[in-house]
Each structure stands twice: as structure tokens, then as C-alpha cells.
Amino acid sequence: MASSDRQHVSRLVPRSSSTLTVLLIVVAVVNSATLGFDSSMMNGLNILPQYKDYFHLNASTRGLLTAGSWLGGVIATFFMQWVPDRFGRKPTILIAACIGVVAAIIQGAAQNTGMFVIGRILSGIAGQLSGGAAPTLIGETIKPRYRGTILGIFFSCYYVGSLIASAVNYRTVDIATTWAWRIPSILQCVPSLLSLACLPFVPESPRWLVANGKPEHAREVLAIVYENNVSETTEVLEEIKTTLKYEEEQYPANPWKELITGTPNLRRLVIIVSFGLLIETLGNFVISFYLGTMLTQAGITNPTTQLQINVILNCWCFVVAVVGSFLLDVVGRRKQTLWCMVGMIATFYIAGGLTKSFGESTNTSGIYATIAFIFLFQGFYSASITPMTTAYPPEIMPYHTRNAGIAVFRFLDCSTGMMYSFLMSYAMDNLGWKFFMVNASYDIIFLVVMYYFWIETKGIPLEEIAVKFGSETMSDGGDGNATFVDKGGVDIGVKQA
Template sequence: MAHFERKYVSALVPANPKVLTVILVAVAIVNSAFHPAKTLGYDASVMNGLSILPSYTEYFHLNDATTGLNNAAVWIGSILGTGFVQPIPDRLGRKNGILIATAATVIGIILQAAAQNIAMFVIGRIIIGAGTILSNMSAPPLLAELLPPRSRSFVLGIFFSCFYVGGLLSAIINYGSQNIQSTWAWRLPSLLQFIPSLISIAFLPFIPESPRWLIANGHEEHATEVLAIMAGKQDSPLQAAEESMQEIKFIMAKEEERYPKNPWKELLSTPANRKRVFLLVLFGIMVEMLGNFIVSYYLGRFLSQAGITDPNKQNQINVIMQCWSFAIAIFGSFMLDTMGRRVQTLIGVAGMTTTLYILGGLIKLYGDSSNTSAVYGTISVIFLFQGFYAFSITPMTSLYPTEICQYKLRAAGTAVFRFFDSGFGLLASFTMSFALSDLRWKFYLINASWNLIFLALVYLFFVETKGLKLEEIALKFGEDVIEGLENPSVEYVDVADDLDDGNKPRGKAI
């Protein structure tokens, strides 16, 4: 590879694209596994584990209402933070978005761990939620805009899948801290989120800013350097980068002509964009309402209803559950480009619906039974349920909303998805605690029944994007080809794909 002098890109950013890809995978793992969120690994498992610890429930004198409030606080923060999602990563950059998000979550973590009452605990978790939503809107677009297409679906799939890594570590920490005879039994697991947040910041100097964001904000020389690094082993990386940049600018100009309004207005400006919004809203609701909330936050309650009341055994099952879910989610990430997004989602929703019906029946029959075989048979079904969710929905959560939106609409569209994700997470936080107490086994049957509606909507409306270039995804939504790209020699593909292959760049999609 020909050498060139870097003026903008840090010397810490690897010159080898393969090494850079490894670092981007590490960024995905750290942000997914440890960055606090309702579903980003460590935090979800922390709240799940804390609900099992008597030192936590007794310290705050929790009931159904206050348990729901403690869990729901992070959702309140996520909803409040949604207004900052689009401006920060779009105006300040994807990397700065991650930095600001991490700083906010560190403040929230400290308040949560030092909480002296429910109010302080809730405020800390609201701040965590605001930081989380910003992280969710900054990290996936950065990865999507740097990675070659052949790596994008898998890495964005494991971005969310690796929250089980954080969940596993949290479950192990909760299991070990349960014997601490003080409030540190729950303060320690809360506080340990602080360290991975610092690791997240430490990775930032080793990755470049998104070249698309740089071009969109007038930093063309900086973007050229990033594209040259992404070019890999070429004799003239700067020349290849210049050509790529000009073609990206051409597409951006054409998109600006097609979508001249504010991104939020453009979301509803055309039938194609309205269909995107419908899918973003539908998927945002599905992520929280398929029944997974029981495992994410109320596993202890479920296990008690199934007949396992010993906190030690509940923590052991929690550890095993995280290992199982992680393995299945990684497998699901690999299968996205084989089975396809739509088919994989249909399989997952159908499996979750079936297992919820079975769970309702088993809990009715054996919930108060001393029959050990029946109790563990019930537990095996919840493992099957979680396997279906981890296989299908988990790897899709960061990939699909990012994939179906064009560059200009990506942050705003993903914000819509996260708003409904967080909104229904907030609803579930407040209602499911009461539903599990009052309805018991009937609740699982009710949840399974509305899953049938989700199954029908996925079958009727989900757009399959497996193996499609960005132009082909746009055509799936009924959009016309951008003028000037009809020529087959000017292929509408991502710049990273050409650069990764070492070929001369052609027409590019953003």
C-alpha cells in the first residue's frame, strides 16, 4: 500500500482495514455488552439480578409499583433523550455521540450505585437511559458507515447480540455478591458498569469518524484520508479515495434533491418513507412486547411462579440463561444473510408465540407443584422461548432499522424506532409487574395471543433485505433509481465493498 501523510486521522487508527474491522467488532461488543440500557446487556441483567436479592428489595421496601418505577426509570430517560438523538450524531459526529453518551451513563451509574432512596436511584437510571439512547443512535450508524457490506450484517447483528456477554458477567457478579451482608450486595454490581464505560471511551482514538458524516459536514480532506485507509492494499489509495468521495458526494447531492426537507419532515413525505416509518414503529413495539420483558426484568418472578423460590438457584439459572442466549444470538447473527431477515423473524415470532402458550399451561398446572420434573420442564420451555428471541429479534435490533433508512434519514428513522422501543418498554415496566401478580398464568396466554397479530404483520409487511445493495432496498420500498445510476457499469453499492475488494470504486450508495 502506498503511504501518505495523515493530517486529520489519528496515527492510532490502524492502516490495515482488517485490523480496523477487528477494532470495530470490539467497539460493537463493548457498547452492546456493557453500555447500560434496558436491553444492552449488563444493565438489564443487573436489574434482573437485583430483583432476586433481598438486600435490594428490602432496602427500598419495594412493592409492585416501586419495582416497576425502578425498572421503568431507564425508559423515561430514553424517551427524554430521544430529542437529542438526531442532532448530536448528525451535527457533532458519530464518535462524539458515543463520547457524550458514555459520559452521561457514567454520571447515572454513580448516582444509582450511591442511591440512598428510591428518588436518587430513579434519577440515576433516568440519566443512564438518556445516555443509552444516544449510544444506540451513534454506535450502529458509525459501524454501518465504516464496515464493508460483507461484514455489516454480522457485526450489526452481534452489536445487539453481545448484550448477553454483559448479561452473563452481570449474572456472575450478582451470584457472587448475593452473600455480601450489606447494601454492597446490590451497589457493587451497579458500580461495576463504570469500568466498561471507560473501556468504551478508550477505543475511540483507534477508529476513524464516518466518511459519510465528514463529507456531509464539509470535511472532505479528512474523509479522503479515512477512505484511503479503508482502501487497503492499493497502489494509489488517495486516488481511489478521491474517486470514491466524488461519487459519494454525487449520491448525497441527488438525495438532497429528492429529500430537501428536514429529516423529520421527510420521514412522512413519500409513500416509501411512510412505509419505512410503519416498519420502524412496528419493530420498535415488537422488541418489547413479544414476551421477552419477562426474562429481561422479571425472571425471578417467573421462576417463583414456576416453583423455584431459592435465590441461589434463581441466580444459577440466570447465569445459564445468559450463556444459552448469547450462543443462540451469535448463531442468529451468522444466519441473517442465509435465511434472510423476514424468514428469521417469522420463525422467531412463531416460536415465541407457541412457547408462551405452553408456558401458560405449564404454570397453571405445575406452578404450585412440588413435582421437580414438572418445574424444570417449565424452565426448559422458557429457555426455548428465549432461544427464539435471541435467534431472531436480538440480531435484527441494530441491523434492520439502520439498514432500511437512507443516510439522511438514518438517525431520525432510528430515533423513531427507539422512541417506540423505549415507550413500550416504559409501558411494560409499569404494567407487567402487576400483570404477573394478578393474572399469573393467564398473562402468558394473553401475550401469546397478541403475538399472533405481530406474526401476521411481519408476514404481510416486512421487506426482505438479505443480500441487497442499498439501491435494491430502495426499490423494494417502491422508490425510483437515482438519475445517473441507471447504467449497469455504475453499480449502486457501498464504498467500503469496493475498497475492501481492492477494486476500482464505482457508483456508491450511502
């Protein structure tokens, strides 16, 4: 389809499917980098003496300043379903990027704790709105065979922002004034500005367009995605239309009510709830936000050395997360996550034991071994949970409840993050090495839930994943005939759509 023939899709959107795929990857990178920059920046600021002295940090104020973005994230979850479904995926990303720019300006210009917290709250709102809308846009637009990899890359690029932030913090540690923490705060706006620059070149989600009465617009988008293959474009469009019609007939109620209606949706909810709770509670949160405290307990007290380790750790996590993203479509979502969970539990137990034995000693080998197991833990996390964070929730939820499910997922993620922001300040001070043992022990519960409830979605089109939950679903082969499948996944006949 030549750009001159377009009636709905902007001429700025490329005609090439491969170019569009690259642009969608760029959208993934810049939106995910926003979240990564924010968390790593706070990790670095919590190490900087200039920041700690300016805000007179203690356990409570450190928790408050760190928790600000999580509070914003909790607020954002109440709009995460309504805004993308009402206005579209692209406008939601636009709104989030604008809020992100304002947040960076306020935080960078902060004169007191209150002003800094307001900037953090707005930053959290921006991050979660884009973090909900961007992966949904990508998942609903990209071809199924690329979906797992690209959605995995989405959150893996969290470490792109994280790496940049840790490098910025490392370079500003020698600035004697408040610019040591103001510069990283202001630079938070860069990913948001890049997101604004990319948006004109990507289309709206074809599934959102069909759901909102714009099938011809959706056809033009799908024609680009499927390289002007008329039969494939028509087949996919008809499958989307048929599935959405079926979902509307089967689930006419409010999507929030549908989340708790029927066994298949309840199983989806169990996965969403367990996943939302474990993202920040596996042990990674304390490494992401309180690495300085962990390293101090391990025997490394020099701020510059701690910041150097932070940079290296983020490089390591980024490489492992990208590799893990590609492996999702090779090993499979469920198997890869289960094995990495076993690795996380084992390495956290060992890291706790090493901290107890060598944390207050001068044994260099013991201290290095502790750091090595912290790196291994983050490696297992980055290879599984990081890419799964944006790949899995959009896949397992049907269109009608997708954004509602993601909102629940993000609400639990942000709520636990906010809770941990306060608790970890005290836990690390009071429990020390025992924290590792406690955390690793309740990680076993999450492992059991994963084993019994999580399903495999590798390589399955979004409209067909419902069968894996044992629910009746309907697909359309493009000829107007809707195929019904019973709870065992057996074809039980066709019906004219």
C-alpha cells in the same frame, strides 16, 4: 496509505482494514454490553433480598426503579437524531460514555429511591445515545458483506454485559450489606470506560464526513476500509456523494417531515414502528426484568437458584444470538425473523400452559419443562430480534432520515419498556399464567405485519436498498454517470452527475 501520508485521519487509527474491522467489533461489544449489563443487573437486583429490603419494594416501587432507565431512554430519543447528525457519530458515543460513568457513580452511591432513580435515568440516556450512534457509525463505515454480521453481533453482545451482570449479582448475593446491590451498580461504568478507551482508534463515519463537507477526510477513511484499492475507494466515495446529493435534492425538508412523505418512506415508517413496538412486547421483557417472578410462579422460589438460572440463561442467549448474527447474511433478515417469530409464539403458549399446570405443584419434571420452554423462547428471540435490533433499522433508512428513523424506533422501544416496567409488576401478580396466553396472542399481529411489510436487505449496499422500497433511486459507478432506477427496479437511463 501510510499513516505518515494522512492529513485528516488520526495516526492512531490502524492502517489495516481487518484490524479496523476488529476494532469496530470491539466498539460494538462494549456499547452493546452497556445495555445488557443494565437490564440483567436490574433483573438480578429484583431478586436480591438486600436490594428489596433497602428500598422496601412493592409492585409500584419495583416498577418505578426498573422504569427509570426507560424514562432516560425516552428523553434521549429527542436528541438521538440531532446530536449524531450535528456533531458526528464518534462525539455522540463519547458524550454517552461520560454520562454512563456519572450514572453508575450516582446509582452506586444512592441513599434513597430518588437518587437511585436519577442514576437510572442517566443510565438510560447514556445507553440509548450510544445505542443509536454506535451502530450507525459501524453500518456507515463497514463493508457491505460484513455489515449484517457485525451489526447483528452489536446487539448480540448485549448478552456479554448481561452475562457479566448476572454473574456479579450471583456472587454478591451472599454479601449481607447494601454492597450486594451497590457493587453491580458501580460496575455499570466499566463498559463506558472501555468505550472511551476504544474511540481514539476508530474513524468517523465516511458518510457523515461527506454530508458535512469533508470528502477528503472520507476518502482517507474509505482507503483504510477498502485496503488502499484506489478504484474501489473512488467508486464508493462517488456513490456516497451522488446518493447524498440526490437525497438532498429529493428530500430538502426536515428529516422528521420526510419520514411521512411518500409511499417508500411511509413503508419504512411502518417497519420502524412495528419493530420498535415489538422489541419489548413479545414476551422477552418480563424474562429480562422479572425472571424471578416467573420462576417463582413456575415453582422455583430459592433466590440463589433463580440467580443461577439467570446466569445460565444469559450464556444460552449469548451463544444463540452470535449464531443468529452470522445467519442473517446466510438465511436472510426477513426469513430468519419470521420463522423465529413462529417459534416464539408456540413456546410462549406452551410455557403458559405448563405454568398453569405445574406452577404450584411439586412435579419436578413439569417445573423443568416450564424452564426449558422459557429457554427456547429466549433462544428464538435471541436468534432473530436481538441481532436484527441494530442491523435492520440503519439499513432500511436512507442517510437523510437515518437518525430520525432510529430515534422513532428507540422512542417506541423505550416508551413500551417504560410502560411495561409498571404494568408487568401488576400483570405478573394478577394474571399469572394467563399473561403468557395474552402475550402470545398479540404476537400473532406482529407476525402478520412482518410478513406483509418487512423487506429483505441481505448483502445489499446501503445506497441501493431504496430500490427494495419501490422508490426511485440513483447510484454512481464512479465515472460520474448517475443511473436512475424506476419503482420496479428497472434501469431507465443515465445522467451526468
